[in-house]
Amino acid sequence: MAKRSSERPRVVLLVLMAAALSLLTAQFRDFLPVDDFQQGFRDVISPFRKVIDRATDPFQTVWNGIFDYENVNDENERLQVEIARMRGEELRNEADRELLERLLGEVDIDYLELKTVVARIVGVPGGNYNSHIVEINKGTDNGLKEGAGVITKAGLVGYLHEVDRSTALVRLATHPDFRVGVRLINSQDEGLARGNGSPGLLILDAGINVDTDVSIGEVAVTSGGRSIFPQDIPVGRVIDPDLEADYARSIEIDLSASLENLSFLNVILDPREN
Amino acid sequence: MNTWLRVLTLLIGAAILQSSIFTEIRVGGTGVELLLLISVLSGYHGGPLRGAYVSFWSGLVNDCIVASPLGIHALIYPAIAVAVSNLEERFINEKSTVRAFGIVLAVATGVLLTAGVGHIFGEGTFNTSSLPETAIVAGVMTTLFSKPLSSIVKWAVSIGIPREVKTHFAGGGR
Numbered sequence: 001m002a003k004r005s006s007e008r009p010r011v012v013l014l015v016l017m018a019a020a021l022s023l024l025t026a027q028f029r030d031f032l033p034v035d036d037f038q039q040g041f042r043d044v045i046s047p048f049r050k051v052i053d054r055a056t057d058p059f060q061t062v063w064n065g066i067f068d069y070e071n072v073n074d075e076n077e078r079l080q081v082e083i084a085r086m087r088g089e090e091l092r093n094e095a096d097r098e099l100l101e102r103l104l105g106e107v108d109i110d111y112l113e114l115k116t117v118v119a120r121i122v123g124v125p126g127g128n129y130n131s132h133i134v135e136i137n138k139g140t141d142n143g144l145k146e147g148a149g150v151i152t153k154a155g156l157v158g159y160l161h162e163v164d165r166s167t168a169l170v171r172l173a174t175h176p177d178f179r180v181g182v183r184l185i186n187s188q189d190e191g192l193a194r195g196n197g198s199p200g201l202l203i204l205d206a207g208i209n210v211d212t213d214v215s216i217g218e219v220a221v222t223s224g225g226r227s228i229f230p231q232d233i234p235v236g237r238v239i240d241p242d243l244e245a246d247y248a249r250s251i252e253i254d255l256s257a258s259l260e261n262l263s264f265l266n267v268i269l270d271p272r273e274n
Numbered sequence: 275m276n277t278w279l280r281v282l283t284l285l286i287g288a289a290i291l292q293s294s295i296f297t298e299i300r301v302g303g304t305g306v307e308l309l310l311l312i313s314v315l316s317g318y319h320g321g322p323l324r325g326a327y328v329s330f331w332s333g334l335v336n337d338c339i340v341a342s343p344l345g346i347h348a349l350i351y352p353a354i355a356v357a358v359s360n361l362e363e364r365f366i367n368e369k370s371t372v373r374a375f376g377i378v379l380a381v382a383t384g385v386l387l388t389a390g391v392g393h394i395f396g397e398g399t400f401n402t403s404s405l406p407e408t409a410i411v412a413g414v415m416t417t418l419f420s421k422p423l424s425s426i427v428k429w430a431v432s433i434g435i436p437r438e439v440k441t442h443f444a445g446g447g448r
Contacts, residue, residue, distance in 0.1 A: 009322035009356055016330045016352045023334075023345035024395065034344050041338040045290050052294040060298040067301050125340045126292040127307050128385055128412050129347075129392065162341045169341050177397070 042164045053122075114230060116151070116266035117142055125169065132175035132195065136265060139166045147228050149268040155234035155256035156180065156222065157265055168267075172259050173202060173235075181223040182235050182253070187212050190223045193235065193253060199260060202236065204251040212249075214241035220253050230268070280430040281328055285335050288312055293339045304411040307381055308423075309336040310351065311416045314380045315424055317355030318362050320431030325355035328431055343395060350387045354380055377420050382413035 027034045053060075119136035138144055140163050150157045150170050158178060161171035171178060178195035182204060191207025208214065218238040224231025240252035292308045299306055309332045316332070317325030333348030340347075358380050386409045 009326060009359075012323055012326050013352055013356050016326055017349055020330070020333070020345040020349035020352075023348065024343055027343045027345065028395070038338045038341065038344055041289075041335070042293075042341075045286065045293065045339070048290045049294040052290055056295045060295065063299055123297045126297045126305060127309075127336065127340050128305055128408055129336075129340045129342050129388060131303075133341075 039162070039164050042167070046164065046166055114151075114266075115269045117144060117269060119144075119168070119265050119267055121262055121265065122167065130169075132172045132178075132197065133161060134170050134172065134262065136168050136170055136267070137166070138267065139164045139168050141165050143269060144168055144267055145270070148270075149229040149233075151229075151233055151266050151268065152257045152262065152264070153266075154258065155236065156229065157257050157259065157262065159228055160267065170265065173255060173257075174199060174259060180229060180235065181225060181227045182220045183223040183231075184208070184212075184214060184238070185219040185221065187214065187218075189214075191251075193220070200255050200258070202253040202255060204253055205248060208249050208251060210245055210247065210249050214238055214243075214251060216241060228268075277324075277431065277433045280433065281331070284312065284426060284430040285309075285328075285332055288332075289335045289339050292336070299415075301411060301415060304408050304415065306419060307385060307412050307416045308419065309333070309347070310354070310381055310384045311377070311420060311423055312427055313351040313355045313384070314358050314377055315420065315427035316431050317358035319424070319428045320359075322356045322359040324431050325359050326352040329355035342392065343397065346392055346395065346397070347388055349391055350384060354384045354387070374417050374420070377417045378410075378413035380413075381416045382409040385409040385412050 023034060117138055119138040119142075121134050122137045123135050124130075125133055125135060144160060144163050146160055146163045148160045150159055156173055158170045158172040158175070160168050162169040172195070173180065174195040174197060176195055176197050180193050180202075181190060182193045182202075183190045189208050189212050191204050193202040193204040195201075196203050204220070216238055218241075220235040220238065222229040222231055222233040222235060234256045236253040236255040238251055239254045242249050242251050288308050292306075296306045296308055313325070313329030313332045316328035319325075320328060329351035330348050333346075333351035334344065336342075336347040336351075337344045358376075361376070386405065389405055389409075
């Protein structure tokens, strides 16, 4: 056992906790040096991280081969079910399918012409604190800015939460703090959707009237306006329109982009340029 | 090399490892809490005061690398280190399995408390339904790395602690 100092640990502990609370307060009040300190620290260790990452790449591959094997199998099963479901839909309702394709075709026109930077996913932050966040290999050196929208050709993915010089963290659409304005294609009603921590799902629970006619499979796109996302980026399809709601409606949207299997992303440059 | 230079080296090394190879070492999405482990071990080897200081900086470093609000981890880690230090006397003569269980418990508690504080500050980053499972798995995974890290943390934080301490260690078989 280490010899105890005559000083009182409780007092020191209280002082340290007060210091931590002061830092938290400064952070939540957007006191810039706190943000700069964090970014600076990440920038300083970034080259060393890359060296360690390269050196341990074979080990990481072996580890993922062992512990992610089950996930790959699960994903294969999920895709097979999805293919079967899509085939069934195709046979059952050809007319609806044509309508959906036409609508998707319409919304594709705008968002594929956006000016974007292609980035590769390099991993997730360490530890367990930040779920629903991925790290990409582009940063301020590539013209990225905090808050920029992130998409794939399949649709909405998230936005840039933190941007360092050579890397950035993307907050995925499933993150509980994610919010996006969406428009339902058929009714043209607009509302606010949010992530709720469930994989592949957004909850649209603000702005849509209880009596609005929303059908399963209806396409939702971004509504634009003052949002960081330009309008008409595909968000997903309604899987539960919550038709039995009395007051507040909670519509479930299945995201069109598969967030579990991302490799490359497109970060939207300044929306005003688009 | 004085204590704080050793601690600085330890924390920067741990930060690099935590944000590189340890981002990939995951089981079911749950990862190792290397900097929390350093806090636990610094309380164990360095006593409550030194443990509190080291774990405060350890928490700040963790806040930087996981991009959480600065102070979230630094608020919890010193408390964990002081608690471990106070409980250390009871575990000193126990078997290594009991001490390992203590580390699992300390890490799991750290994960839960961090999630709780994050929630209070409006950070909904944890899936609350799987949080207990995440805490336990993180505790077990992190404990697997405690043996090699224990020697390094002891090297970093025990310098200057009086010699009589060693005679006490000898009795404990640690």
